[in-house]
Amino acid sequence: MKKIVMKFGGTSVASGENIRHVANLIANYVSQGYRVVAVVSALEGVTDKLIEAAEQAKKGNRDYFREFKQKLLEEHLTAARKAIENKRIQEEMEQILKTTIDELEKVLTGIIYVGELTPKSKDYVLSFGERLSTPIVGGSLRDLELNAQFYTGGEIGIVTDSNFGEASPLMNVTKHQVKEKIEPLLEKKFVPVVTGYIAATQDDVTTTLGRGGSDYTATIIGAALAADEVWIWTDVDGLMTSDPKIVPSAKMLPELSFQEATEMTIFGAKAMHPRALEPAMEENIPVRIRNVFNPENPGTLIVKEQKIKLGDAVKAITLVKDVALVNVSGAGMVGTPGTAAKIFDILGRDNINILMISQSVSEANISFVIQRSLSERAVSTLEIALLGRGLIREVTAEDDVCVVAVVGAGMKGTPGVASRIFTAIARKGINVRMIAQGSSELNISFVVKEIDGEEAVRAIHEEFKLNKI
Numbered sequence: 210m211k212k213i214v215m216k217f218g219g220t221s222v223a224s225g226e227n228i229r230h231v232a233n234l235i236a237n238y239v240s241q242g243y244r245v246v247a248v249v250s251a252l253e254g255v256t257d258k259l260i261e262a263a264e265q266a267k268k269g270n271r272d273y274f275r276e277f278k279q280k281l282l283e284e285h286l287t288a289a290r291k292a293i294e295n296k297r298i299q300e301e302m303e304q305i306l307k308t309t310i311d312e313l314e315k316v317l318t319g320i321i322y323v324g325e326l327t328p329k330s331k332d333y334v335l336s337f338g339e340r341l342s343t344p345i346v347g348g349s350l351r352d353l354e355l356n357a358q359f360y361t362g363g364e365i366g367i368v369t370d371s372n373f374g375e376a377s378p379l380m381n382v383t384k385h386q387v388k389e390k391i392e393p394l395l396e397k398k399f400v401p402v403v404t405g406y407i408a409a410t411q412d413d414v415t416t417t418l419g420r421g422g423s424d425y426t427a428t429i430i431g432a433a434l435a436a437d438e439v440w441i442w443t444d445v446d447g448l449m450t451s452d453p454k455i456v457p458s459a460k461m462l463p464e465l466s467f468q469e470a471t472e473m474t475i476f477g478a479k480a481m482h483p484r485a486l487e488p489a490m491e492e493n494i495p496v497r498i499r500n501v502f503n504p505e506n507p508g509t510l511i512v513k514e515q516k517i518k519l520g521d522a523v524k525a526i527t528l529v530k531d532v533a534l535v536n537v538s539g540a541g542m543v544g545t546p547g548t549a550a551k552i553f554d555i556l557g558r559d560n561i562n563i564l565m566i567s568q569s570v571s572e573a574n575i576s577f578v579i580q581r582s583l584s585e586r587a588v589s590t591l592e593i594a595l596l597g598r599g600l601i602r603e604v605t606a607e608d609d610v611c612v613v614a615v616v617g618a619g620m621k622g623t624p625g626v627a628s629r630i631f632t633a634i635a636r637k638g639i640n641v642r643m644i645a646q647g648s649s650e651l652n653i654s655f656v657v658k659e660i661d662g663e664e665a666v667r668a669i670h671e672e673f674k675l676n677k678i
């Protein structure tokens with residue numbers, strides 16, 4: 210009997226109709242003998258709305274809140290009425306939704322009073338998206354005569370540290386607890402419906418796993434249960450060789466290794482939470498990306514050992530937009546240990562994340578790529594901290610750039626891949642501003658002008674004949 214953890218993202222549960230569709234899908238697998246654990250995200254866009262509500266509460270905006278509460282309740286009641294037919298179950302769920310929203314009201318009122326939004330209270334507010342969506346999915350499953358029961362991540366045993374906003378699971382306790390809780394339910398043919406994204410500390414304080422964290426919840430549970438597979442149901446058929454909006458002939462990838470998929474998620478193939486593959490990778494549990502609106506398609510399977518061999522060294526090409534290239538230069542940096550550490554420490558303390566780094570052996574400059582919206586702040590922070598000390602001469606930022614990332618496990622130890630990539634680019638007359646390849650050799654990334662980005666992606670896609678796989 211196959212044990213599958215299924216995660217349903219925001220679009221999968223965007224409306225009552227969609228939730229009904231999801232419930233039917235689950236029921237279908239259960240009737241085929243599958244044991245299913247469902248992990249559910251907030252209804253599409255709700256987490257963003259909760260962030261806004263929390264910010265408004267901090268500013269003391271009571272009017273905003275009153276309207277917000279009404280709309281949120283309406284949205285969920287409407288979904289519940291469409292997703293659940295049985296009147297008794299419907300009423301029961303409505304009651305739960307109302308009580309939950311009353312609880313949210315108390316939290317937001319508290320924030321209005323103190324005028325302060327701590328990371329801890331913010332996580333509590335953000336947890337309501339999943340607290341509201343999960344009962345509707347659970348109700349819809351019960352409507353289809355399944356034994357469904359819903360739980361928060363904390364209730365099911367997911368324990369984290371107290372790094373609010375981006376909490377990390379304490380895997381040993383978590384695995385033990387989740388198994389103890391869920392296994393008996395599955396034995397009894399129950400379908401546990403678990404809130405994605407939210408968990409709790411050991412003292413039972415609500416935490417969140419970071420945006421998009423429902424994927425992570427699913428793989429944590431999958432690892433705890435030693436599930437056969439974790440299925441990430443989304444609104445695309447799977448991971449592709451490239452963005453079909455850029456390369457119309459892009460193909461779906463039937464199989465990828467964990468390492469390749471990790472490279473792709475980090476480089477903006479926004480399909481997954483960046484840490485979501487970790488628990489699955491550790492316990493060797495295959496993860497499948499599937500389309501909830503096209504369940505006939507088997508999707509992309511992410512595994513440790515690949516069985517399907519694809520023709521060439523390169524598997525996929527992604528384009529990362531909205532970035533800036535920052536260049537720090539000065540002869541004072543040459544042969545001075547600790548320069549790089551200083552630069553990255555300053556940025557780290559200012560919460561600026563670095564996507565890509567390169568320094569030539571002359572040591573006279575260090576370049577790195579960050580999110581574009583942070584580029585002004587990065588430049589001024591570095592200037593203030595470093596210019597006066599004679600260590601560096603200049604900090605500049607270029608905002609009109611993008612990163613092209615070429616991914617594939619077959620690139621490792623294969624000579625000539627880089628030369629083919631850059632020859633293909635050169636043929637189109639595109640200039641490369643910066644290059645980085647980690648020694649894992651799984652990913653070659655480079656920076657070009659933003660206007661050249663799409664053309665660069667197409668040129669490489671063609672060079673490696675990815676439309677033929």
Ligand code: ASP
Pocket residue numbers: 218219250251256257338405406419420421422423424
């Ligand atoms: N609702 C959360 C978010 O929007 C978690 C998720 O969707 O995975 O980030």
Ligand code: MG
Pocket residue numbers: 218219250251253254256421
């Ligand atoms: Mg979401």
